[in-house]
Amino acid sequence: MMHPIARRTALAGLGSLFAWGFAPRLATAAAGDPRLLVILLRGGLDGISMIQPVGDPAFAALRGADAGQAVPLDGLFALHQGMPNLLALFRAGQALPIHAVHTPYRERSHFDGQDVLETGLPRVTAGARTGWLNRALAEIPRGARLPAPRGLAVSPVVPVIMQGPAAVETWQPQAFRYADEDLVARLLDLYEARDPGLAAALRAGADLDRAMQEVPAGQPGTTRVPGRPDFVTEAAGAARIMALPDGPRVAALGLTGWDTHAGQGTARGNLANRLGALDDAIGAIHTGLGPVWGDTVVVIVTEFGRTVRMNGSAGTDHGMATCTLLLGGRVAGGRVLADWPGLAPHLLHEGRDLRPTADLRGVLAGVLADQLGLPGAALARAFPDAAGTSPWRGLIRT
Numbered sequence: 001m002m003h004p005i006a007r008r009t010a011l012a013g014l015g016s017l018f019a020w021g022f023a024p025r026l027a028t029a030a031a032g033d034p035r036l037l038v039i040l041l042r043g044g045l046d047g048i049s050m051i052q053p054v055g056d057p058a059f060a061a062l063r064g065a066d067a068g069q070a071v072p073l074d075g076l077f078a079l080h081q082g083m084p085n086l087l088a089l090f091r092a093g094q095a096l097p098i099h100a101v102h103t104p105y106r107e108r109s110h111f112d113g114q115d116v117l118e119t120g121l122p123r124v125t126a127g128a129r130t131g132w133l134n135r136a137l138a139e140i141p142r143g144a145r146l147p148a149p150r151g152l153a154v155s156p157v158v159p160v161i162m163q164g165p166a167a168v169e170t171w172q173p174q175a176f177r178y179a180d181e182d183l184v185a186r187l188l189d190l191y192e193a194r195d196p197g198l199a200a201a202l203r204a205g206a207d208l209d210r211a212m213q214e215v216p217a218g219q220p221g222t223t224r225v226p227g228r229p230d231f232v233t234e235a236a237g238a239a240r241i242m243a244l245p246d247g248p249r250v251a252a253l254g255l256t257g258w259d260t261h262a263g264q265g266t267a268r269g270n271l272a273n274r275l276g277a278l279d280d281a282i283g284a285i286h287t288g289l290g291p292v293w294g295d296t297v298v299v300i301v302t303e304f305g306r307t308v309r310m311n312g313s314a315g316t317d318h319g320m321a322t323c324t325l326l327l328g329g330r331v332a333g334g335r336v337l338a339d340w341p342g343l344a345p346h347l348l349h350e351g352r353d354l355r356p357t358a359d360l361r362g363v364l365a366g367v368l369a370d371q372l373g374l375p376g377a378a379l380a381r382a383f384p385d386a387a388g389t390s391p392w393r394g395l396i397r398t
Contacts, residue, residue, distance in 0.1 A: 003269065007060055008217070010205060011348050011370065012349055015246075017329060019287045023212065029088050029273070032295055032302070033292065033295050033377065034249065034250070034295050034296070034297070034330070034371050034373075035242050035249045035250070035251075035289070035292060035295055035297070036249065036250050036251075036296070036297050036298075036299070036371055036372060037238060037239075037242065037251045037252075037253065037285065037296065037297075038133055038161065038251070038252045038253070038298075038299045038301065039235075039252075039253050039254075039255060039281075039298065039299070039300045039301070040114075040117070040118070040159070040161065040252065040253070040254040040255070040301060040302070041278070041300065041301070041302040042110075042114065042253055042254055042256045042257075042258060042375075043256060043257055043258030043259035043302070043303075044113070044258055044259055044262075044301070044302055044303055044304050044305060044318055044319070045258045045302040045305065045306075045322055045323070046258075046260060046264070046266070046305060046306040046316055046319075046320075046322070046345075047099060047302075047305045047306075047308075047321070047322030047323030047354070048063065048305070048306075048323070049063070049066075049067065049080060049264075049266040049271055049275075050077070050079070050080050050083070050275055050323055050355060051073070051077050051078075051080075051097045051099055051323045051336065052065075052067055052070045052077065052078045052080065053076055053077055053099070053340065053343065054070060054072070054076070054077070055075055055076035055077070056076065056245065056340070056341035056343045057344075058342070058344050058345075059343055060341060060378070062308050062309055062310075063108040063266070063308075063310070065268045066070070066264065066265075066267060066310060066314070067266050067267060067268025068080075068081060068266060068268070068272075069081045069267070069392070071087055073090060073097075073336055074335070076201065076336070076338075076340065077097070077099070077336045077338070079186045080266070080272075080275050081183035081273050082272055082276045082279065083275055083276070083278070083279040083282075083283045084279065085279045085280070085283035086279055086282055086284065086325075086327075089282070089286070089327055089333070090333060090334060090335065092333075092334070093331075093332070093333050093334035094327060094328060094329055094331055094333050094334075095325065095326070095327050095331065095333045095334070096325070096326040096327075096331050096334075096335065096336075096337065096395060097324070097325055097326075097332035097334065097336045097337070098178055098322055098323065098324045098325075098326065098336075098337045098338065098358065099307040099321075099323045099336060099337070099338035099340060099361055100321045100338050100340060100341055100354060100355065100356060100357045100358060100362050101303065101321060101322065101324050101341065101356065101357075101358040101359075101363060102305070102320055102356035102358075102359070102360060103116045103304075103325070103359070103360050103361070104116065104122040104359065104361075105116050105117070105124075105303070106124070106318075106320070108233060108304070108319075109318075110259070110303060110318075113304050114160075114303045115160065115305030116303075117161075117302075117303045117360075118131050118132070118159065118160035118161035118280055119131060119132060119160060119161075119299060120132025120135070120361060120364070120382060120383045120384075120386075121384065121385060122280075122385050122386065125368060126232045129160060129163065130160075130163050130164035130165070131159070131160045131161035131162050131163050131164055131173045132161065132251065132361075132364065132382050132383055133151070133161045133162055133245075133252055134151065134161070134162050134164030134165065134166050134168065135164050135165070135166075135182035135382045136160075136250075136368050136374060136378070136380055136382040137149060137150075137151045137164075137166040137168075137250050138164065138165045138166040139323075139374055139378035139381060139382060140250075140372050140373070140374070141373050141374070141375075141378075142299055149166070149168055149248070149249055149250065150166070150167045150168065150169060150248050151167070151168040151169070151248055151251060152168065152169055152170075152171060152236050152238065152241060152242065152247075152248040152250070152251035152252070153169070153171075153251070153252050154170075154171055154172060154237065154238045154251065154252070154253040154254075154278045155170055155211075155252075155253075155254060156170065157170065158170060159252060159254060161252050161322060162252050164334060169248070169322070171237065171238075171241060172234065172273065173233050173237055175232060178228060184202075187202060188202060188203060191244075201203065204387070208357070211342070218290045225276065225277070225280060227273055227275040228274075228280065229257060229277045230272065230277070231255050231276060231277040231278060231280060231281040232277070232281050232284045234253060234281075235253065235256075235281035235282075235284045235288075236281075236284040236285070236286050236287075236288045237288075238251055238253050238285070238288075239284060239285045239286075239287070239288025239289045240288045240344070241290050242244055242289065242296075243288060243290055243292050244291070250372075255278065255281070257274060257376045258274065259301060260306065260315050260316055261311070261313060261317060262311075262313035262314065262315040263313065263314055263315060264310070264314060264315045264316055265314075278300075281300075282327060283351070284370075285298060285327075289301045293329045294329035294330070295327065295329065295330060296328040296329060296330065297328040297331055297367055297371045297396065298325075298326070298327040298328050299325070299326055299327075299332050299364065299367060300324065300325040300326075301324050301360065301364075302324075302329070303321040304319055304320060304321075304322060305321050305322030305323075305353070305354055306318070306319040306321055306322075307319045307352050307353055308353065308354055309352065310347060315330045319352070319353040319354060320349045320353035320354060320355065320356055321341075321349070321353065321354040321355060321356040321357070324360060325364060326363075326367065326395060328396050330371060330396050331395065331396065331397070332394060332395060332396060332397050338357075338358075339357040339358060340357070341354065341355040341357050359385065359386075359389045361383045361386050361389050362386075362389045362390055362391060362392050363382055363392050363395070365379045365382070365386070365389070365390075365392070366391040366392035366393055366394075366395050367395060367396065368382060368391075369391050369393070370395065370396035370398060372391065379391060
């Protein structure tokens with residue numbers, strides 16, 4: 001069964017962050033002031049539960065009882081019923097699911113799968129390594145007089161995807177009380193006398209901490225939905241930072257807990273709650289970015305999918321292909337892209353998994369080319385050893 005497809009170092013911070021100076025507008029990218037946020041779903045997202053292939057004759061027998069109701073997107077695919085924000089973006093042409101996609105990794109280890117996902121390499125690496133998003137950040141075209149852009153990692157430490165030559169800051173929500181104004185003033189007096197550079201970083205970080213404490217009334221991120229993991233707080237914070245006029249334009253955020261070996265609960269239960277929480281985070285990002293949403297692309301990826309059959313514990317095990325999401329005002333959405341391999345037993349990978357038909361690196365390279373303006377040589381440095389994988393074009397509005 002075929003479906004249409006388009007081919008194609010960190011500064012420590014006061015409380016949470018020392019700011020980045022200023023981030024220039026990118027000189028040659030198609031958008032006016034483009035932003036790119038990559039969200040890593042750690043644990044292995046069951047893609048056929050989020051974007052359900054209800055038009056595949058084998059799906060109902062495999063998942064029908066657990067899948068629950070879904071909202072049709074086209075003749076083959078339907079969206080999980082608990083994701084109204086994603087549905088609204090899809091209907092507005094600002095969400096683009098891409099199915100049966102995977103990295104080159106073909107084993108079943110979370111650690112190795114995330115390594116391949118984050119490095120952008122075709123194999124697991126050992127020792128020092130860099131991430132494809134950081135390498136891309138270092139390659140962003142800019143005017144000769146503009147400083148290098150900086151990245152943001154919403155994390156206590158810089159994850160592999162953001163490690164490399166480009167400067168990256170970290171931020172995460174505070175679990176303890178912010179420093180008061182008197183303490184900040186005393187530290188500034190000390191640093192200004194001994195280290196003006198550190199004083200400037202402290203001042204910028206304190207300004208950001210102050211801004212992040214002032215959450216507008218009613219903005220997503222202020223209220224948690226009972227029974228769901230809190231994905232909203234970090235997502236809303238990342239959006240507010242990226243929306244700042246002098247904020248970073250490239251960021252990464254990790255959301256954990258997608259390993260659903262037992263009691264998956266697609267219609268009601270664990271996975272349903274996580275998909276709802278992801279949808280809440282999508283809404284928070286949309287709201288938090290405000291008018292710059294129109295220049296933004298959000299990419300949601302995971303290290304691998306799940307087995308197509310439920311196991312004896314009403315869960316799913318580590319699989320292969322899954323679904324990737326592109327969101328944002330720059331996304332040419334409102335459609336599902338897939339070279340659908342089918343779910344019949346003889347069509348599965350190793351008789352158990354959704355067979356990969358698309359290389360995730362091609363999708364990501366297409367985003368980097370059309371959203372951040374990276375030329376071919378820069379894409380080759382962001383994704384080395386990917387000579388046989390072409391960037392997907394037509395994913396981003398130009």
